[in-house]
Amino acid sequence: MNTIRKHLFSLFVLSILLAASAKAEEEATPKGKLVFVAMTGPEDLATLASSFRHATAAQKSGRLEEVVWLAWGRAVLALDPTVSAISPEVKEQARMAREAGVRLVACGQALQKWGIQPDKLDPSAEVVPNGVDELARLVSRGYEAIRY
Secondary structure, three states: HHHHHHHHHHHHHHHHHHHHHHHHHHHHHHOOOEEEEEEOOHHHHHHHHHHHHHHHHHOOOOOOOOEEEEEEEHHHHHOOOOOOOOOOOHHHHHHHHHHHHOOOEEEEEHHHHHHOOOOHOOOEEEOOOOOHHHHHHHHHEEEEEEEO
């Protein structure tokens, strides 16, 4: 009888360890995708900086499969190295986001409207023909959108 209790106790402990291991593995597996949609420009540098800072934090959390920062409208000015209205701090936040692994995406129509050359973006970013179309594509693939 004593041997049976030892075996049952061992099985109980083993099942707890396996359950804890499975839960830890589940928590460690990145799930979900976020797209930070930036539409503000030089008129609200604090919000623009926050969009980069929050995207960086989300990427560094390790809990997400992918984090995208998507700019259209005046927000594309943050990627233009010739625009002095964008503070160096905001430009540094953009670089930090890129270095953290955030996928930076700019609307081609907005770049054209503001006369920004896609190959001159700093930091470099993927250019899509239309930001709204890209947002629709990302949302259809399960991304949650956060607007700035």
